[in-house]
Amino acid sequence: MNRHLLIAAALLAGLAACSSSRAAKDASKASDTSAEAKGLQAAPDFSLPDPNGKVVRLSDFKGKVVLLDFWATWCGPCKIEVPWFIEFQRKYKDQGFTVLGVSMDEGGWSEVRPFLDQMKMNYPVLLGNDDMTAPFGGIEVLPTTLIIDKQGRIFVMHKGLTSKDEFENAIKGLL
């Protein structure tokens, strides 16, 4: 009995330690393919507004390969990836693929819209919030990018700046 209690206490302590340091570890990795992603779990559905106020759901894209990008206008590494995603959208949108951007800017569309125009973003961008990120385990670092297969399952999750080739190879493999 005592032994079981000790094991439980050790596990709890371990979990607490992992939880408190997780974000720092995540942010320090260039590209983290999560264990959850390898398990091909279903991507949590969400509904968010686009710049015109239309509510868009992730499940609207079921049947397509989706590159889901959590980003923000104040995030330098995110800005490196956006032009790649614009290119992917142009190259693969007719093959059952879409990029879906979720901006985590607190200031709303007044901050985001000028960036969309400036970058000539050619894929849907929605305005995110903390509530919708919770089912994803909380998006603690940006960029965080998921590639979701045609069945709506998370194929891979990258935390932090990732190479263009890594994204593109995954997309091509799923199409």
Next chain:
Amino acid sequence: MRSKACFSGVLLLALVAPGRAQAPHVVSIEPAAPFKARRGGEVEVPLRLMIRGGYHINSSKPAEDYLIPTLLTWAEAPLPARGITYPKAESVKYDFSAKPLLVYSGTVAVVSRFQVPPGTAPGEVHLAGKLRYQACNDKACLPPRTLDVSVSVNVE
């Protein structure tokens, strides 16, 4: 005019508890030594910001418009802030930026200057401030965070 005599204080710095689904703070504030100042004069309060290794925060005047600056603000009462001096920023080139960025890393000091009105009653006064910052490393960024800063000062 500026005087630190006859004014002793104790700084107590409190960090806001992290909110739901928020990354832990990468900045902490080290309490400074007690200060002395004269009523009717001014007192300087340096805050030492300790930034976790591998991370930087944007300077108070970032090199790019899109970056969120580090900003320390204080409540007007009981002692009005008369100026805030931020540290000299480092110019660092990251892979994700076309040009070098102006950032703080390691341990840096932000110095606030407060007026001590002549009519200030002896005893303890509390100064409340907020430090807003946004941190990144060379591959990823954390959302902007705000630390509550509480300074307790005993006026003799």
